Amino acid sequence: MSDNRFTLVGMRPVDKQSPQNTKWYKGKPIFSIVLFLIIVLGCLFCELFIPQDPTYMDLYNANIAPCKKFWFGTDTMGRDIFSMVWYGGRISLFIGFFATAISTSIAICYGAASGLAPKWLDAIMMRFTEIFLSIPELLLVVLIQAVLGDANVISITFVIGITSWVAVAKVVRTEVLQIRNSEYVIAARCMGAGFFHILNKHLIPNFMSSIMFMVVMNIRTAIVYESTLSFMGIGLSTEIISWGSLLSLSEKSLLSGSWWIILIPGIFLITSLLCITDIGNYLRDRKKDINGIKRLFCRK
Amino acid sequence: MINKNPYLYYSRKILIFILSVFLLSIAVFYVARLAPGDALFSYYGSRVEKMSPKERERAEKKLGLDAPIHIQYIRWLENAAHGNFGISFKYKTDVLEVIKERLPNTLLLGGIGFLFIFILSPMLGILCILHNGKWLDKLICKVGTIISCIPEFWMSLVLILIFAINLKWFPSSGAYFIGREGDIWGRILHLILPMTVVIASHLWYYAYMVRNRLLREIGTGYVLLEKSVGFSKRSIIFKHCLRNVLPSYLSIMAISLPHIMGGTYIVETVFSYPGIGTLSYESARYKDYNLLMVLCIMSGTVVILCNIIAQIIDERIDPRIRESETARIMEVSDV
Numbered sequence: 001m002s003d004n005r006f007t008l009v010g011m012r013p014v015d016k017q018s019p020q021n022t023k024w025y026k027g028k029p030i031f032s033i034v035l036f037l038i039i040v041l042g043c044l045f046c047e048l049f050i051p052q053d054p055t056y057m058d059l060y061n062a063n064i065a066p067c068k069k070f071w072f073g074t075d076t077m078g079r080d081i082f083s084m085v086w087y088g089g090r091i092s093l094f095i096g097f098f099a100t101a102i103s104t105s106i107a108i109c110y111g112a113a114s115g116l117a118p119k120w121l122d123a124i125m126m127r128f129t130e131i132f133l134s135i136p137e138l139l140l141v142v143l144i145q146a147v148l149g150d151a152n153v154i155s156i157t158f159v160i161g162i163t164s165w166v167a168v169a170k171v172v173r174t175e176v177l178q179i180r181n182s183e184y185v186i187a188a189r190c191m192g193a194g195f196f197h198i199l200n201k202h203l204i205p206n207f208m209s210s211i212m213f214m215v216v217m218n219i220r221t222a223i224v225y226e227s228t229l230s231f232m233g234i235g236l237s238t239e240i241i242s243w244g245s246l247l248s249l250s251e252k253s254l255l256s257g258s259w260w261i262i263l264i265p266g267i268f269l270i271t272s273l274l275c276i277t278d279i280g281n282y283l284r285d286r287k288k289d290i291n292g293i294k295r296l297f298c299r300k
Numbered sequence: 301m302i303n304k305n306p307y308l309y310y311s312r313k314i315l316i317f318i319l320s321v322f323l324l325s326i327a328v329f330y331v332a333r334l335a336p337g338d339a340l341f342s343y344y345g346s347r348v349e350k351m352s353p354k355e356r357e358r359a360e361k362k363l364g365l366d367a368p369i370h371i372q373y374i375r376w377l378e379n380a381a382h383g384n385f386g387i388s389f390k391y392k393t394d395v396l397e398v399i400k401e402r403l404p405n406t407l408l409l410g411g412i413g414f415l416f417i418f419i420l421s422p423m424l425g426i427l428c429i430l431h432n433g434k435w436l437d438k439l440i441c442k443v444g445t446i447i448s449c450i451p452e453f454w455m456s457l458v459l460i461l462i463f464a465i466n467l468k469w470f471p472s473s474g475a476y477f478i479g480r481e482g483d484i485w486g487r488i489l490h491l492i493l494p495m496t497v498v499i500a501s502h503l504w505y506y507a508y509m510v511r512n513r514l515l516r517e518i519g520t521g522y523v524l525l526e527k528s529v530g531f532s533k534r535s536i537i538f539k540h541c542l543r544n545v546l547p548s549y550l551s552i553m554a555i556s557l558p559h560i561m562g563g564t565y566i567v568e569t570v571f572s573y574p575g576i577g578t579l580s581y582e583s584a585r586y587k588d589y590n591l592l593m594v595l596c597i598m599s600g601t602v603v604i605l606c607n608i609i610a611q612i613i614d615e616r617i618d619p620r621i622r623e624s625e626t627a628r629i630m631e632v633s634d635v
Contacts, residue, residue: 127316131324134603135596138565142584143331224451231453232569234585250457251570254472259461266454273449281445 029278036275039268043089054083054241066260073260075249081260084241085268091242092223092269095157099222102161104168104215111172112199116180126173129166137163141225142234151235153242160222168214175207216280220273227269243269313608320604321597328596329373332589376593386590390582395594399576405475406568406575409491410561413498417560418553421503422542425510429518429537444504452501456570459493473572494564494571502560510549517541551613558603 042049058078066073072081114125140163148155179185185202193201223243229235230244231251238245246265253261367375379386385395424440431437464472470493471477477486517523518541526536565577572578576595583591 127320127323130604130607131320131327131600134320134324134600134607135328136562136565136580136599139580139584139592139596140331142581147331147334220449227451228453228566232566232581247454247457254457254460254465262454262457262461266451266458269451269454270446270449273451274446277445277449 029275029282032275032278036272036279039089039272039275040093043086043093046083046086046090050083050086052080052083054079054087055239056080065258066264072264073258075246075261076252076256076258081246081264084246085243085265088241088243088246088265089268089272091153091236091240092226092244093272095153095160095226095242096219096223098157099160099164099225100215100218102158103163103165103218103222104211106162107165107168107211108172108199108204110165111169112176112203113195114169115173115176116195116198122173126170129169133166141229145234151229151237153236153240156226156229156235160225164218164221164225168211168218171211171214172207175210176203179203179206213280213284216276216283220276220280223269223273223276313612317604317608321601324600324604325377325593325597326373328593328600329376330369332584332587332592333369333372385594388583388591389588390586390591395590398579398591399594399598402574402576402579405573406561406564406577408487409494409498409568409573409575410564412491413495413502413564414557414560416495416499417502417506417556420499421506422510422549424503424507425514426537426542428507428511429514430533432515441508444508447500448504450501452497452566453570455500456494456497456567459496460570463493475573475575490573494567494573497567498560498564502556502563506552506556509552510545513545513548514541517544547613547617551610551617554606554610554613557606558599561602562599 056079058074058080060078064070064074070080070082072085074080075084110125114122117125141159144159144163145151145155148159179202185198188198188202226235226242227244227247230242231248233248235248236242236245238248243265247262247269250262250265253259376386387393388395388398391398424444428437428440460472463469471490472493475487475490477483477490514537518537523536523541526540562577564573564575565581567573568575568577569581576599580592580595580599582588583595
């Protein structure tokens with residue numbers, strides 16, 4: 001009999017998970033990634049499988065429900081929705097990614113500057129973000145859009161980019177506040193490193209994981225934003241095909257009862273949003289492992 | 301700090317509040333006026349195009365648009381201090397009158413929507429926690445994620461398509477049947493669809509947050525102790541965990557109040573609901589300066605006020621939180 005006197009009473013055996021047993025894809029959102037890749041690649045290379053021009057207006061075949069010839073039907077101007085959806089995805093995804101790139105770079109610079117700045121400057125910068133946030137977002141977009149003139153893809157990207165950086169900037173600042181006094185940053189500063197050097201070498205690698213989720217979610221928000229703006233008539237005009245401008249036609253189609261003009265582009269839009277959300281959720285869960293906590297309440 | 305000197309603490313907060321509103325008004329005033337576009341157009345309509353330069357000058361003088369911007373601002377501030385916010389260029393009556401007409405509609409839509417979200421999201425979160433890891437939790441999580449992904453305008457359109465056009469259960473636009481403004485039943489009928497969109501698009505965000513916070517609370521040491529003592533799951537969650545989660549939930553809901561109430565633009569536009577949302581959208585688009593100013597300051601004030609309330613709640617719960625660190629950080633990094 002072995003000596004039991006010094007083992008802890010009531011200690012639960014820790015289930016060991018050997019890394020070899022878990023498959024590489026376990027817990028990863030493979031389905032969403034594949035689906036999203038299909039959508040992205042399909043939009044990028046849509047010329048290859050869609051021979052007809054999406055802007056071609058076939059007035060004889062206007063407003064036709066989905067059938068063999070027009071898989072997704074045609075809109076009120078006789079354009080084929082199947083090809084429009086793929087072509088439109090290009091612009092919507094472009095706006096999503098680039099607007100996020102703009103907002104993220106602003107957020108990182110602003111947040112890091114605010115975190116590294118002396119206390120009084122930091123306070124002023126944070127006040128500024130609060131005032132910025134207190135202007136209703138839509139009004140801000142309308143006003144900035146008016147300054148930029150007529151809406152096109154670049155200006156919409158820019159407007160969405162410069163209005164959606166605040167939340168990320170705040171997180172960056174909190175993270176930077178924690179890192180700024182660590183030895184390696186002080187050492188780098190003593191050696192005369194500039195702002196951008198510290199940012200690149202020391203700060204970004206440290207806080208990237210905590211803003212990654214929000215950045216991915218910003219892609220989603222930007223795509224939604226573009227479609228909402230186009231729908232309300234302050235975004236892209238109906239000649240530039242995007243998911244938003246496609247959907248902006250749908251208010252008219254309510255009257256004629258052509259459901260496919262509303263549903264099909266919307267389902268495309270939502271599917272890609274869902275994929276992005278799923279990927280984003282995975283990135284967040286990997287950061288804070290809630291699974292360990294979950295186990296407590298699961299009776300096995 | 302709050303315990304050391306409450307007077308100093310609150311007067312500081314009030315000072316910050318006033319300063320923020322003041323800066324906000326300057327920002328909105330400048331941005332609105334710098335944007336190109338003819339403000340006269342919203343007052344005179346298409347007559348503007350036929351005006352001679354002299355008439356234009358006179359018209360600009362009449363509306364007070366001829367002076368440099370900073371003088372216009374000082375003039376506006378003086379008038380505002382006397383309670384005179386100017387006239388709306390489009391409606392040609394006092395700005396406050398125009399707002400007074402529309403405000404109750406938005407308060408009704410946003411307020412009741414907020415109440416529903418406020419009550420339903422903890423309930424949904426707790427439901428998820430009680431069934432944690434089982435099919436119900438997974439189902440709610442999946443459905444919630446899908447619904448929260450749907451853009452508001454699209455959801456509105458689909459609801460109109462299904463319930464207003466195909467089934468003809470609810471009217472598709474407006475806030476009341478024409479000519480029957482006092483009809484309460486009519487109002488309710490008009491509210492149901494927009495309200496559904498407002499609630500559905502926000503609910504999961506907060507419910508999920510409650511769920512995650514409770515989940516984290518369950519992982520702490522005292523819950524393990526209580527479990528080992530033999531408390532039931534329900535009593536641990538309702539009596540202990542919930543109590544710890546509640547204050548931060550309140551502070552987040554304080555921030556979300558203006559967000560939900562003011563975020564009804566899109567819904568109002570799609571349903572042509574006569575509320576503040578459509579009004580401010582119009583005023584920004586057609587350069588109705590005076591109206592825009594008041595609307596922006598109004599919503600901005602509510603946002604800033606709610607932020608300060610959330611801050612106070614947070615600092616009461618956890619005095620270690622530094623003042624400038626708003627609850628918004630917790631909100632975004634958490635969900």
